[in-house]
Amino acid sequence: MGVRIVTDSTSDLPAEVCRELDITVVPLTVMFGEQGYRDGVDLGADEFYKKLIESDKLPTTSQPSVGAFAETYKEVAKETDEILSIHISGKLSQTYNSARLAASEMEGGCKVEVMDSQQACLGLGLIAVAAARAARDGASMEETRAVVEKAMTGTRTLGLLDTLEYLAKGGRIGRVQAYLGNSLRPLALFKVIPIIQVKDGEAHPMERVRTRSKGLERVIAEASNTSGLKMAGVSYSTKPEEAERVAEKLRPLVGSENLVMSRFGPVLGTHLGPGALAVAFTAG
Amino acid sequence: MTATEKTAIPSQEGKADDSPLLNMFEAATRWLEANAAYVDSLNVFPVPDGDTGTNMLFTLRAASKAAVECPEPGVGPQAKALAWGALMEARGNSGVILSQILRGFADGIDGAGELDGRSLAKSLSLATESAYKGVESPVEGTMLTVIKDAARAAEESVGANRDLEEVLAEAVREAEASVQRTPELLPVLKEAGVVDAGGHGVFLILEGALKGLKKEPLGEAPASINRDAIARVSAMGMGESAEQVYGNCTQFIIRGEGLDSGVIRAAVSGIGESTVVVGDQEVVRVHTHSFEPDEVVKLCSGFGEISQVSVQDMDEQHGVWLGAGYDGQSASVGMVAVVPGPGIQEVFASLGVGAFVSGGQSMNPSVAQIMEAADSLAAESVIVVPNNKNVVLTAQRAAEIASKRVEVVASLNVPQGVAGALAFNSTSDVEDNVESMRAALDDVACLEITRAVRDTTVDGLRVSKGDSIGILDGKLVAARSRPEEVVEELGGKLEGMGLSLATVYCGEGVGKEDRTALVEALKGAAPTLEVEALEGGQPHYEFIISLE
Numbered sequence: 001m002g003v004r005i006v007t008d009s010t011s012d013l014p015a016e017v018c019r020e021l022d023i024t025v026v027p028l029t030v031m032f033g034e035q036g037y038r039d040g041v042d043l044g045a046d047e048f049y050k051k052l053i054e055s056d057k058l059p060t061t062s063q064p065s066v067g068a069f070a071e072t073y074k075e076v077a078k079e080t081d082e083i084l085s086i087h088i089s090g091k092l093s094q095t096y097n098s099a100r101l102a103a104s105e106m107e108g109g110c111k112v113e114v115m116d117s118q119q120a121c122l123g124l125g126l127i128a129v130a131a132a133r134a135a136r137d138g139a140s141m142e143e144t145r146a147v148v149e150k151a152m153t154g155t156r157t158l159g160l161l162d163t164l165e166y167l168a169k170g171g172r173i174g175r176v177q178a179y180l181g182n183s184l185r186p187l188a189l190f191k192v193i194p195i196i197q198v199k200d201g202e203a204h205p206m207e208r209v210r211t212r213s214k215g216l217e218r219v220i221a222e223a224s225n226t227s228g229l230k231m232a233g234v235s236y237s238t239k240p241e242e243a244e245r246v247a248e249k250l251r252p253l254v255g256s257e258n259l260v261m262s263r264f265g266p267v268l269g270t271h272l273g274p275g276a277l278a279v280a281f282t283a284g
Numbered sequence: 285m286t287a288t289e290k291t292a293i294p295s296q297e298g299k300a301d302d303s304p305l306l307n308m309f310e311a312a313t314r315w316l317e318a319n320a321a322y323v324d325s326l327n328v329f330p331v332p333d334g335d336t337g338t339n340m341l342f343t344l345r346a347a348s349k350a351a352v353e354c355p356e357p358g359v360g361p362q363a364k365a366l367a368w369g370a371l372m373e374a375r376g377n378s379g380v381i382l383s384q385i386l387r388g389f390a391d392g393i394d395g396a397g398e399l400d401g402r403s404l405a406k407s408l409s410l411a412t413e414s415a416y417k418g419v420e421s422p423v424e425g426t427m428l429t430v431i432k433d434a435a436r437a438a439e440e441s442v443g444a445n446r447d448l449e450e451v452l453a454e455a456v457r458e459a460e461a462s463v464q465r466t467p468e469l470l471p472v473l474k475e476a477g478v479v480d481a482g483g484h485g486v487f488l489i490l491e492g493a494l495k496g497l498k499k500e501p502l503g504e505a506p507a508s509i510n511r512d513a514i515a516r517v518s519a520m521g522m523g524e525s526a527e528q529v530y531g532n533c534t535q536f537i538i539r540g541e542g543l544d545s546g547v548i549r550a551a552v553s554g555i556g557e558s559t560v561v562v563g564d565q566e567v568v569r570v571h572t573h574s575f576e577p578d579e580v581v582k583l584c585s586g587f588g589e590i591s592q593v594s595v596q597d598m599d600e601q602h603g604v605w606l607g608a609g610y611d612g613q614s615a616s617v618g619m620v621a622v623v624p625g626p627g628i629q630e631v632f633a634s635l636g637v638g639a640f641v642s643g644g645q646s647m648n649p650s651v652a653q654i655m656e657a658a659d660s661l662a663a664e665s666v667i668v669v670p671n672n673k674n675v676v677l678t679a680q681r682a683a684e685i686a687s688k689r690v691e692v693v694a695s696l697n698v699p700q701g702v703a704g705a706l707a708f709n710s711t712s713d714v715e716d717n718v719e720s721m722r723a724a725l726d727d728v729a730c731l732e733i734t735r736a737v738r739d740t741t742v743d744g745l746r747v748s749k750g751d752s753i754g755i756l757d758g759k760l761v762a763a764r765s766r767p768e769e770v771v772e773e774l775g776g777k778l779e780g781m782g783l784s785l786a787t788v789y790c791g792e793g794v795g796k797e798d799r800t801a802l803v804e805a806l807k808g809a810a811p812t813l814e815v816e817a818l819e820g821g822q823p824h825y826e827f828i829i830s831l832e
Contacts, residue, residue, distance in 0.1 A: 034317075066372075090594070094594075097592050097593075097594060100591060100592060101537075101591060101592050104589075104591045189816060189817075189818040190631050190634060190787070190816065190818060191816065192634070192635070192706065204711065205709055205710075205711060206709075207707060207709065207720075208635075208706050208707070209706070210706065210785050210787070210832065211784050211785045211814060211832075213784055214784065214785075214832075
């Protein structure tokens with residue numbers, strides 16, 4: 001019985017990756033008005049983005065309940081006695097808190113440890129993959145935790161958004177606010193595209209560019225110029241061809257087995273909006 | 285069933301259908317749910333999206349659910365379950381105080397063992413007591429006042445020997461009046477033109493409970509969302525004032541044995557402000573604002589096992605909210621731009637430039653003007669983008685003699701200045717900003733189109749007075765009769781530059797047709813080029829074109 005990895009749906013990991021590495025994903029919830037959907041379970045990406053663009057009311061999201069984690073842990077505990085549960089930054093979501101509370105209430109012989117990845121999106125996903133690979137290779141809990149800590153220091157997530165509106169409305173704008181702060185207001189005729197990154201567990205501004213192609217170029221350059229690149233991931237909300245073009249540039253650098261492509265699920269889509277693209281990579 | 289049951293409504297089997305207590309809470313929850321967005325809109329601090337209603341709703345929902353699912357029959361166990369559910373799911377200050385209200389209320393019901401007018405009034409009084417005890421320095425005009433006034437009205441009506449429904453109706457009436465009085469008690473509410481969000485939430489819960497008790501339909505939520513209301517300081521009974529220091533909003537749960545909320549509160553109050561400690565002997569929730577969150581947690585680990593730690597930076601949230609720059613850092617670096625026209629000024633403003641000096645070709649500003657602009661910013665350091673080769677030296681001189689640190693990023697034209705300002709990041713320090721802004725200057729080329737004022741020959745190029753002339757990065761490259769012809773002539777050259785975006789700043793008095801002709805010429809010159817055209821408002825230069 002080895003260590004088993006649990007993460008949440010903000011990790012953006014494709015189902016086949018999770019199946020292969022025995023990663024269990026606990027879904028967050030996205031709410032359109034009073035109607036709640038489990039992220040990626042009750043509501044798929046296509047339907048969600050259709051709703052997002054059509055709906056006049058923006059959706060909101062909430063963390064998995066303590067109960068959802070407790071149930072998942074109990075289920076996984078049937079097959080192991082050690083669970084490492086790795087989650088989206090506590091500064092972006094209360095998911096980590098729910099997981100911790102559920103872990104602290106676990107009864108029986110299974111040990112559950114919970115870690116805050118300080119990351120989101122595929123940044124979290126890549127860390128979970130690193131952990132699951134180590135666990136599959138027989139790493140102990142302590143060793144797996146060390147793998148996670150190392151992956152955390154070597155992982156970056158960069159994102160290109162069509163608009164900051166969704167990030168702001170969901171209250172996740174963090175330091176990216178600096179691009180909007182003061183009396184700043186976006187000008188309709190003077191388009192500015194912010195590149196954001198997840199840093200210290202929250203959204204930070206990296207730089208601003210005038211065109212999408214320049215933004216993509218910058219994001220690809222940041223990944224390519226990183227030495228010791230091990231894994232990379234590309235996720236998108238509504239532009240798969242663009243994501244594929246980015247992936248083509250990254251694939252030779254890490255090998256296709258270390259490149260993860262995915263689509264933002266409803267919860268991340270709620271905070272990033274249509275037209276978002278993120279590149280995550282791990283070095284070290 | 286217990287022996288304490290008298291003439292009142294007997295305890296029930298735990299089904300909402302026949303339990304008044306469950307009916308009340310179920311309806312209260314649904315009523316709060318229907319109005320939560322409105323309550324949120326009343327309270328917009330400390331985050332831009334107010335969350336008082338949502339926090340109270342989550343707390344109440346959990347309480348109500350726990351009561352409904354309580355396996356033991358009777359109002360006593362249901363009330364206990366209610367309090368427990370609220371404590372476990374309490375979120376935010378308002379949720380924590382609500383959980384404290386529910387705990388006091390539950391104690392009252394549990395103690396009486398039945399639900400009637402008398403026990404309701406008593407329970408509301410205990411709820412009030414418990415709520416006041418939960419906060420370190422109670423403030424009137426908040427949910428505390430509303431529950432207190434409601435409890436008093438309930439107690440008074442019991443004297444007239446009324447039944448449960450009548451007593452609750454009195455409490456609701458008074459709660460509503462009390463909410464309307466909150467702006468009189470709390471100036472910050474009056475200033476913002478709102479009633480207290482938490483207080484309104486308490487009223488809604490009581491009103492919903494009454495509807496549930498009477499089994500009447502809830503109806504539509506009446507209130508419209510108050511989007512304009514901006515309260516700078518939350519009013520949730522926390523003793524917060526405009527001058528308050530925020531620190532970190534720190535929350536966690538302590539589990540142990542024989543926990544004493546009073547002792548814990550006293551200990552935490554030493555290093556935290558606005559401290560709320562609620563709970564029982566086994567579990568307490570601590571909510572405080574402190575600059576030393578780690579110390580608070582460490583201190584409390586002496587009382588029992590700590591879990592659910594959440595630390596949020598209130599200073600950051602506060603900074604965002606006040607719109608006064610994101611935090612201390614962002615205020616530490618500012619930008620000044622020399623601008624030749626109002627439209628260009630707007631572009632710089634959208635990129636974070638805080639002060640402007642009018643000037644450009646043939647209207648060069650003075651050292652004093654640039655210094656004044658730099659001084660007008662609260663920032664400790666200022667970066668100047670002169671945007672004209674004739675202004676660079678003036679700016680450098682201003683930098684030398686200014687009283688604060690002033691750096692010049694020597695942009696020779698508007699497109700370079702815009703590229704520099706685009707690279708500005710208010711969360712970085714001045715050195716990093718100067719470096720990245722300087723590096724960005726070379727990212728763009730600048731094509732200026734103006735009219736020749738006399739006949740001449742430059743680098744073998746014949747120019748007649750009145751010709752439209754093109755200057756690419758300071759070099760005269762074309763002279764034709766119309767601006768779009770200049771662009772057409774440069775076509776091959778532009779295409780060879782590998783451009784993706786052209787931003788056209790139209791000069792003062794440039795007509796729509798001239799503008800369209802120029803945009804079309806640019807698109808014709810490089811078919812893949814994205815072209816944006818906006819009013820620059822600059823004199824002399826019909827077009828300033830940024831090419832990147």
